[in-house]
Amino acid sequence: MKKTRISLFPNKARGVSRGLSLVEMLVALSLLSIGALSFFGVFGGIARGVQNAKARSLAANLCQEQVQILKQKNYYRVMVTTAPSFDLRFSTPIPYDTSYFPPETVLEGGITFTRLTNLDIAQEVSGNIATLAPTSSDTGIKLLTVTTIWTQGREARKVETRNVLSNPDAVMTTSILRGKVTNASTAAALPDASVVVTENTGFVDTTNATGDYVINLFAGNYNLFVTAPGFFPKAVPVAVPANSAVTQNITLSPMATRTLTGWAWVTDHLVISQIMGQVPTSLPSGIKGEYVEIFNPTTFTWTVSGNIGLKFRPLSWIGPERDIDIDYTGSPATIAPGGYYLFANTGPIVVNGTNVIPDAVWNATVGGANDVNFPYFDTTPGSEDFNIIPINTDGAQEGAGHIRLMNTGTGATLDTLGWEGGGGGFAPANFESIPIDQFTGLQDNEQFTRLSSTAGASATLGRAYDMNYNVYDFWTTAHAGGTMYTPRTTASSTQTVLSGTPPIGGTVSCTDGLSAPDAVEWEFYTNGVTDAWAGRYYLLNVATGTWSVYLGYGTRFQQIDNVVVPVGAGDIPIPDASTVPPWQNAGYSHVFLTTTTTDGWVLGRVLNVSGTGIAPGIQVTNNLNTVTASSLSPYRYFLRTIPGVYDMTANPNNANASYVSAVQPGVTVNAGQITSGVDFVLSQGGGLNGFVSRDGTNPLPGIAVTATNGLGLVEATAVSGADGRFRMSNMSTGTYLVEAQTASGESATPASVSTAVVVGVTRFVSTFTVSGASGFITGGVTVGGNVLQTGVLVVASTATIVNPPSLSTTTLLGAGYYVGSSLESGNYFLEVRGSTNPRYNIYAF
Template sequence: MTIIKRKGVTLVELMVALAVLTIGVVGLAGSFSFIQKAIQASKNRTLASNLAQEKMQILKQKVYYQVLITSDPAHNTTDFAPQSIDYDPGYFPPENVTEAGVTYTRYTYVQVAREDSGGMVLLAPNIPDTGMKLITVTVVWSQGGTKKKITLRNMMSNPDTVMSNSIFNGQVRDSSTLSPINGALVSTVENAGWRDTANISGQYNINASPGNYTMVASAKNYFTQTRAVSISANQTQSQTFDLVKMATGTITGYAWLADHLVISQIVGSSISVAGYDQEYVEIYNPTTYTWTVDGNIGLKFQRAVDTAKHTIQLSYIIDEIQPGGFYLFANTTTISAVGMEIDADAVWDDGNTVFDFPHFASQHNIIPVAEDGGGEGCGAVELYRVSDGKIIDQVGWDRSNESKTAPFYEADGYNQGIGLQRNEFFCRKPSPAGADSSYGPAYDSNNNNVDIYGLQPAFNAPNNTDSAAKPAIAATPAAGAVVTCSDGLSGSAVAALTGNPPSAFFTLVDVATGAWTTLISSGIYSLQVDSVTIAAAGDVYLFPSSTTFLSQEISEGLITGRVLNAYSLPISPAIVVTPGAMGSPTGASTSNGRYTLRVMPGLVDVTANPVSAGNALYVTQSSNTIPIAAGEVHSGVDFILYQGSRVSGFITRDGINPLPGVAVAIVDSNGIARDQQVSGLDGRFTSVNVSTGLYFVRPSVGSHELVSPDSVMETLDTPGLTVFSDTFTVSGAMGYVTGAVRSGGLPIKTGVLIVVTAANLTGTPPAPPDLSAATLADTPYYLVSSMEDGTYTAEVRGSTSTLYNVYAYYPTPAGTTATIVSTKTANVSVVSGQTTTGVNFLW
């Protein structure tokens, strides 16, 4: 018999094969996971795109004047910082929509747009209608813990725009050289949308309507020029502007940061007349505010041979240190020095130990000197905040003859051959110029070897809280401080270290002649100086070193500019200027046509002459969104206001009861919409100030609605008055029915069909008739589907007499088929302009 031998596999080979197979399966599973995530990401983005397109389509199907400009935008600066999502919080507020288990937030933003020199520019929200609006819809969602977004933009044009048949053209030139000014802006005060930017040849071209206007020409480094003009229909008129170049000067100075206490004097050993070995640490307060020392400010000391800093236990006698004042820590309650007796403000506590301070047993000495032997004389003192251990100041000194370096220091320890000696004091300089006992010892370049000097024997007695305050003439050089001015011409300057010992010096050039506000800021500290004057071309304004201290804590920025009338003159009484919702609750009044507005950092929209607190003689104007940082001055936010009147009216559903939410256009005799308003909850509307003249007041309603009268003509001829136009009645206006659909107490996510009609439907389930010409002309049917969160909103024609039936159809699975179950709520009343809530369906 033949024996056949077959080779098998060993256990090791089997385990290796299994491991290889496992790795392959795991990799395959991982790839499936990746594919699944990619599919989900694509699905999320598709749904977001659909939601953005849906909103865009809804808006573009509205009447042009019903798509209202976002007048005071809000800004989402959190989700995609530092980018911002600007949106309308009022007319088109954010919407949360849940689709396929993902919640999307949909933002809408509507802006005034205008063509300018072949490009599209966005203008302030309250200028007259340009016939173009930019609609921006942004949809935001979370995916894998990360925020995602998709943005859709589209232009909306006014189909009723009246073509401008008058033309202004000309050139903008330098008045001295007559050379063209490229980039100069020419516009009209009465309609800022009529504008153009001069090309390289200084040429501009503006299409306008016939009328009387004030033209404005402006350019950087030039004074603005205004001119009253009048133009007829089909006329082309040339206007040349010769602008005067601004004279400029320079602002210079040294900037100091006075934000912390400093160690001003250290003595390690001074033998009193009675033979007591005295030691003390003096501190100085260069800031503008009082510091509480008791329990809040402490000291640490470390010798060269120590491995760590040791906290000095203190007994406080005096609580505070005043601005420009001193505070004295010592090992005895009274210091005898230079023939004087000085009381300590805090003393070393008996709780200090020889374990931390080996010389403490001998007359409470903590800071040893070279005469103590054992290589002493090298060490460091730290001033710190007790609550969190934050270091306020440090002074360390070397002993180079024994190659010992200070255990800690700022930049470089104070160089000493044999270290700190008996009857020697280390003192801080008052300025880079050196010692001067007339001033507070505050100079702190963060380099001990530069800031500290030593004298032996000590000839200055220490100071305590009873000592006279001394003014500081220097502090920490504010290197990197930003210097800005409100002149609207200059840029900014940065203070840079210069000299040895160093100071922070700045030079701000191209400052226009005049009196301005200058802000110097570094971190959260700043100095604001008003009335910095450049009297003539070439002048140099020098900030005195002794007063340029950044001691004011700042959390705001400044916006500055001018508010003038159409003749470039200041307006009296003063015009109020306010920031938008994201700015600050405070406003500012103009002074001689100028204003300075403090705002919180972020994106700010400035309004001159707001309706709620404004001068009724003049129009309201707003800026485009301005990004502002803490300590920044944003200058040149100017407004030119013209005089005008307001027009008001009342929108009703029946001649008596108010109808809110109806858009109203105020159109001038040339067919240009000068303002758009919406009726409030009381049905009333009031326009902003518009220039005097002939206007038509036109409520803007949908194609299924009728308004009577459809237009009212009013003549506004007295600035400051509000003229009531008429009472407008809208018939066939829409209202809303809202409710929830639930099954077993939970929202139905798959969608329920809602039908609202005045007819009684029959059948099982009751069904609407098939669409035909007859049904389109008969009783209307309004159909919507519920959202994934189980809610619905149906827009229906409002009526005080017609009662509606609301039907709900819910498909439920039954094996391989679906059964439609339905229910009905009868006698539902819907009032025009209002919402009937609580029409719920439960299964």
């Protein structure tokens, strides 16, 4: 055998060089492109990472800068945020101040940042820093939160820094109030009870596992307000001497409670209530009938003609479902609540020996849509067969399929029924959760009938049960033991609705103020033929009394009034004959969510320090909606509003000048639910006002003024406005020392004024004249008309500065220099001591 050598590079073997082929060039370019793309992809990722790290570093520096700026200020001039706005771009909304420290836009490193500042009164409660309402007396602690936000790509990012500002002049507490909170009936310790000093909500503690509380406070006479879930609240007066520890044990009486229970249903759409694939007719031609019955379980009338349609697809098809063309000529236009509507291929049909005339029939136009779309539909004269829904004997894999009930106006699916079959239990293309379990499929003279309740199908109750599982929602003729249910039409009488769709996950809540909202949950039943589930609720720990109950599921809602909860034992089914509305069907405590809402509710009480109501009633608001609390026991208010997180305010703007206002921050409102326990305890109060000037005549804005009570607590802080005036409008009665808070180099005349606050009166305190107060100089730095971004040294002085500045004894002992630097935006900001004569000279280096 001759051997042949094959050279992979034949030209090279001959000593001849050649270029690359086109294919080789394309392969090489492809490989280079892939490598380049990979390189640029990696490089891009690295660049984005570097940019993000740079932005985070700059943002952190901006946060720290603001913290340092504010910590260098006089404690009282760092004002608490009283009405925060919220940045909603993050999963947790970010509160920020818009008055004293408004948002700042800062250009740094070519990136535009937004810096937000928020300040809260804070207090240590059980070892943790807790924020208090802005109307609380000063505790000597403020929680400062600075958030810097920037945009990277399309995503908002942030860095947040928190710090605590402490009052260096705060008076230390000298006394201790301690005790134990117990159950008045059993003497058992009550954990998680709240003990609040109503005169200063910063004095607060929560009992531990053994019911003990400890509050550090000043000497004085106080009122404690003590609450615990499931117990009646209690007001307790207590006297605390100076430099002592006082023990005040407290007993709370348990509320008598019961459990409310019932079943909940939603009936908001039409349902397919029965189908038959082949049924006798009374026509002499012997045409077999078929029909689809629908039921209206809702409380309103539906327009059917021109608005309701049916789509069908058998298992054997490959392709989409098809519209059944319905002839509505001469048909009833509507379907009443509790009524039926019958579609059939022809009529009358015969069931249980009864001739039933359908409301509307399939359109049998020769060559029409049904004739074209459905293989068993035949309009040939003499061999007419108007069947669309095949049964198991019509061919291979027949007997399985699905029907959809449509709102043709909106395109929405109202209901879907799917059933297995095809001689092998094959599933249809569409169904609700699980199709009707059939091996053979729909057979001759077989019905699929929707259940009327968890007890099964019925000839006398509306076929409304719809848990969105076809297999559990329907009985076949075999399930019914051979019983046939005569189809109903618009001419039939309406039927009682006893069920619907279980609103699982819906909520139930009560206005008793004690119980917590609970959920509607599955409850299992068996009717001896198939399994069934209903939506059951159990609302625990409902206080004795007469209340309203609210059930919500999405936008579906129902209110039940006059729910009486007597002292006793056992669960109370609602609704009943005496509730408003009463039970829809006597003996059945079923609630039908027939109305719609997107709102929620806030429930609470408004009391004075004695634990009783206030007359006239106090207004409560979330700044969207306002209600008035009852002045009669149990002194409740009930506010309806859209879902959200709110600061609830009682007595806004001191509408009742005899009482202080109070705030409950961060109250969450959910759609269809009641948020309970948002209570207020108001002490009587009045107000103070005054004037701050730089020379006794001209106003001086921006000066903090404080009012310190006899316990050494700063109860109110105000800042002079552009007109120099300040106002303190939310103060408890008593004697106060009012002072203008001055910074280093400033002085006020008078240094302080003692005055009394009386109920319902706003008293003028004094005119404070502040000498040496600070002001601000701002401006921009440009070169040749262009912003100078690199930053320059900016100096302000009443003296003349040579260029370059000289360091000498004259310089050190002469007029002061105020120094700063311009920002990347070219702007600068200098805080200087006020001076109009001589004027300031500004220099940039």
